Amino acid sequence: MIEIDRLGRRYGSRWALSNISVRIRDASVVMVAGPNGSGKSTLFRILATAIRPHCGTATIDGWDLDRHRDDVRKSVALLTHASYLYEPLTGLENLRVFADHLDRSRDGLMPLLERVGLASRANDPVSAYSAGMRKRLSFARVLLQEPRVVMLDEPYGQLDPEGFTLVDEVVCELRERGATVLMATHQLERGTKLADSMLFLEAGRVVRTC
Amino acid sequence: MLSAAIRKEVLLQWRTKSEMVAVFVFGSASLLLFSFAVGPVADALRQFSAGFLWLALLLSSTLTLSESFHTEMEHRALEGLLLLPASARDFYYGKALANWLRLFVLGVALVPVLIVLYDAGTLRIAELLLVIALGAAGLSAPGTLYAAMTAQLRAKQTLLPLLLFPLIVPALLASVKATSLLLLGDPMGQARSWILLLVAFDAIYWSLCGLLFGRVVEE
Numbered sequence: 001m002i003e004i005d006r007l008g009r010r011y012g013s014r015w016a017l018s019n020i021s022v023r024i025r026d027a028s029v030v031m032v033a034g035p036n037g038s039g040k041s042t043l044f045r046i047l048a049t050a051i052r053p054h055c056g057t058a059t060i061d062g063w064d065l066d067r068h069r070d071d072v073r074k075s076v077a078l079l080t081h082a083s084y085l086y087e088p089l090t091g092l093e094n095l096r097v098f099a100d101h102l103d104r105s106r107d108g109l110m111p112l113l114e115r116v117g118l119a120s121r122a123n124d125p126v127s128a129y130s131a132g133m134r135k136r137l138s139f140a141r142v143l144l145q146e147p148r149v150v151m152l153d154e155p156y157g158q159l160d161p162e163g164f165t166l167v168d169e170v171v172c173e174l175r176e177r178g179a180t181v182l183m184a185t186h187q188l189e190r191g192t193k194l195a196d197s198m199l200f201l202e203a204g205r206v207v208r209t210c
Numbered sequence: 211m212l213s214a215a216i217r218k219e220v221l222l223q224w225r226t227k228s229e230m231v232a233v234f235v236f237g238s239a240s241l242l243l244f245s246f247a248v249g250p251v252a253d254a255l256r257q258f259s260a261g262f263l264w265l266a267l268l269l270s271s272t273l274t275l276s277e278s279f280h281t282e283m284e285h286r287a288l289e290g291l292l293l294l295p296a297s298a299r300d301f302y303y304g305k306a307l308a309n310w311l312r313l314f315v316l317g318v319a320l321v322p323v324l325i326v327l328y329d330a331g332t333l334r335i336a337e338l339l340l341v342i343a344l345g346a347a348g349l350s351a352p353g354t355l356y357a358a359m360t361a362q363l364r365a366k367q368t369l370l371p372l373l374l375f376p377l378i379v380p381a382l383l384a385s386v387k388a389t390s391l392l393l394l395g396d397p398m399g400q401a402r403s404w405i406l407l408l409v410a411f412d413a414i415y416w417s418l419c420g421l422l423f424g425r426v427v428e429e
Contacts, residue, residue: 048293050293074295084291088281098294100218101218102296
């Protein structure tokens with residue numbers, strides 16, 4: 001369960017998020033929609049503990065984002081515009097770095113790369129990858145974490161139609177595994193088909209939920 | 211998780227090894243230019259050789275320290291790792307050890323250049339290597355912390371030396387003095403005291419910077 005209570009965050013004097021209060025039940029897919037600059041990415045970054053809120057509180061599975069950051073990080077994965085990848089390393093090596101830091105076995109890495117369609121390019125450096133391939137590798141990183149809460153910020157961005165299907169499949173797979181998925185996308189039609197509920201943001205405020 | 215951080219750094223260093231050649235050329239060029247400043251006076255060149263070695267290493271360190279965070283910031287890979295349930299301190303020590311290794315190798319590689327340009331050789335090789343190792347440790351620990359602090363700033367190349375140089379003065383002074391005594395002779399056996407001072411400052415830097423790193427990279 002994700003519980004957000006009067007959450008707010010400002011950049012300088014401008015409030016990017018203000019007075020957000022939402023409850024999200026487990027194993028559900030929530031589409032977060034809104035125009036550019038409405039606060040979607042900020043909300044995700046707060047929930048992933050990348051940045052701290054300036055007011056309000058939020059808990060994930062009972063863990064407070066501010067006080068139990070390490071516990072929250074054990075169960076949360078974030079896919080953002082930044083790929084979080086090392087350019088000089090190969091796709092496989094990038095996953096190895098994350099597997100080592102997560103203390104996970106390296107055995108399952110090639111199947112993961114196959115899952116995202118990168119097995120044949122596993123030993124190429126990321127600097128030789130296209131934007132879409134980087135996105136696929138970032139997806140593999142998210143799956144490697146086996147998270148309970150996944151935040152996907154523009155997951156369809158830079159992907160080809162095959163990649164769109166991959167995202168849909170992965171989201172369904174995560175839900176079946178019991179993970180909660182928050183997805184910010186401008187692909188409203190696709191998102192609506194996958195989502196159990198929707199959250200509309202505008203100028204940092206929740207304007208509608210359904 | 212320290213082992214994971216070290217493995218990652220070794221891999222990154224191997225993939226970016228060509229940068230080390232560029233830094234070595236920069237350090238050698240600095241030594242060459244310093245020798246021009248002194249002129250063709252053999253005694254004076256020998257006298258100042260230790261100071262110039264550490265100045266060359268210090269200037270080169272600003273390049274290598276700043277560069278060590280380039281790949282971390284390129285696609286916000288550092289943030290990706292910090293969002294894992296891994297310790298920021300382990301990340302710091304992995305990075306600082308990698309930077310130490312770079313500076314140590316660079317320092318050792320500059321010694322033959324020093325011998326050729328300044329005629330400043332010594333038979334106390336083991337002690338000289340120890341001083342270079344300790345001096346490099348004195349540069350890399352605070353250097354890694356400040357490189358992380360300035361990595362996201364536009365003026366990082368200017369700010370890093372501005373922040374770093376005043377802090378490492380004691381370690382630099384001890385390194386220069388100990389190296390100078392090893393190169394020019396040490397009739398009073400003073401080198402040991404300078405080496406111990408260097409060890410003390412290294413201990414302070416490595417423990418304090420490790421503690422502060424988590425706060426520095428938070429947000």
